Amino acid sequence: MEIAPLLAGICGSDRGLILGHSSPYLAPLTKFPAVLGHEVVGRVVEDSPQWSKGTVVVVNPALSCTSLALKNPCPACRKGRPDLCYYRGQHDIGLLMGFHTHFPGGFAERMWVPSHQVYQVPSEMKPERAVLTEPLSIVLYGLSHIEWSSVHRVLVIGSGTIGLLTLFALQEKDLTHDLVMAVARYPHQQKWAKRLGAEVVSNLSAPALTEITGTPYPHIWHTPSWRPRGFDLVIDAAGSSSSLQGAISCVRPGGQILLLGAANEMKWDFTPIWSKDITFYGTYGYGPNPDQTFNQALNLLHTTTIPIEQLITHTFFLDDYQNAFATLENQGREPIKICFKPRDPDFPPKA
Template sequence: MRAVVCQNSELRVEEIPDPKPAKGHLVLDVVRAGICGSDLHARFHADPVADAAANIGFTNMMRLSQAVVMGHEFSGRVREFGPGTKRRIDEGAAVVALPIVRIDGRPEFLGLSKDAPGAYAERVLVDEALTFPVPNGLSPETAALTEPLAVAYHAVRKAKIGRNETAVVIGCGPIGLAVILMLRARGVRHIIASDYSAVRRGLAVRCGAHVVVDPAADSPWTSFADSKYFTDAGKLLHFALGSIEKLRTVPFLPWSKALRAAEATGKTPTGPVVFECVGVPGILDHILASAPLYTRVVVVGVCMERDAIVPITALTKEIALQFVFAYDPGEFYDTLQLLADGKVDPTPLVTSTVDLDGVPGAFDTLGKADEQAKILVAP
């Protein structure tokens, strides 16, 4: 079969052996595959990623010197059943699958391991237990976005953001746009999105952002100066002292218990929830320096390089820092249902489609241009 092979940062279309299903495997004909930002990073930074993965027990992640077929966002049709499969899904059925497959009893990240070729190919091997039928006649283009949208769904769930809180999305690439979609699905009523690209800002509006900001001309942080959030510690202290002073004038009401009751009902100062969706050095430090006090920062962007922050900045603002990664199988399935039920419309994300021969050029375009969001591959 034909596939796009990455080795030493070069992408080329080659003939490789067809996948052979072992126990519990399915072979799918790939209908659509999405080019992910993590694939763009892995093309040039696979070795440090593999080193980091090895520290937590994944010792077989792709290396630059290895020939790897990437692609972990996809939809397909069932072509072949391996031995011992339950065959709960019919041959030819439209499906999506989590990008994890057991090879010789060892779980591998599909598309990020030389032993688990991914979906930039005509066919792909998946684990039957992690494969789901596509419901409600969902298009293969939309179904292929289940995986990246599950990443966003997981990030928004981890944030525990309320409908009346403010969300700030820094970076409106595919993951930032997916986060906006999931925030709207959650019912968040104030979403600020920031990106240098006019095209991506337009896509952010289509995905549901209420305010979009060009950071070259304005700042996503200026609106907080006169908001319910505190950007000045002196004003916060003035507010706190004034509140205690008022509480202590109320007879028969212990002011300390009243303060704890206010905390329990959400009446004490809080901050917005910021989603970092850029993943380049310096962004995190900028957010810590610029965001209001008590901000919750959810790091979704994948930074492949060393970065530096000033911890005292985050400490004095009591900023909460949460790193998120991927999703669990339940979140993947829930995301598929949200798409199938029409509760999330990801069509603004897809800006073009290429065949296998167009993948190397698409990688180059996504790596240096800001007019694209999600490029799909149609093998």
């Protein structure tokens, strides 16, 4: 079905691709030239049996045998796990819309999406709020991996869009915790992290954490005294070598680490993971039931009293893309989520 994007968010993976920071591991699942943009809210262009013209929807951009309705799907898709599709990279199936020549994304005036991979936005929800559905879905599926019964102290490293939406989800879902701390480098990120209920530090230095967490435990091998107490759960929402090393250092022995978002190539010592008996979760996409994940994200965004749409700090017309990406790199302009929009917001006409 044909969609006219109203807003399309710039994701960290878009930035990584343009700057040449992306891992080559996923290169076989991409095909260029391509139109980027997979965080999309838009309008249905034409009436169809499933959708009425003018309906505002958000897009599930995942590609799989299921999304392409292949007659002979792979074993994973047959078992209801399109998120683990074996045929990505084959049969011209990519990873996500926006990273493949044949499946253009939302940085455009039009895109085409399987009709079963869009979800209606409540009529009173602003597009600026709805466009956060896809990244929030990433967060919600990631959090579903965690064994929450043993979690009381949580550390979130990184306070970009994914990190702040993680704090939002922890608060809105009232997940079990006594302390939530966030590492936020810049003042505008720190302001939002505090607004979302977190204790905030600007870095992972020992003095900063000691001031809040205290140091009642004795020193153990290769660690300053604050680390043995550690955090039950550390969520790495930055995806850098230093953030992951920090997560491994700050998690308690027997704790859990969740890697959210698109981390890239990194080299580090695996010894702390096995010697501290850490459970490490890698997570991708929206899980085996994306309908449930997207609808849960839409519901949270719809019912919250937090003006979460204010995470959209800048919007640019498509032909002003150079300014958009320059702003993303300029922390002086306090960017969090940057989106593209059409020049005529009433195109196509509403039904």
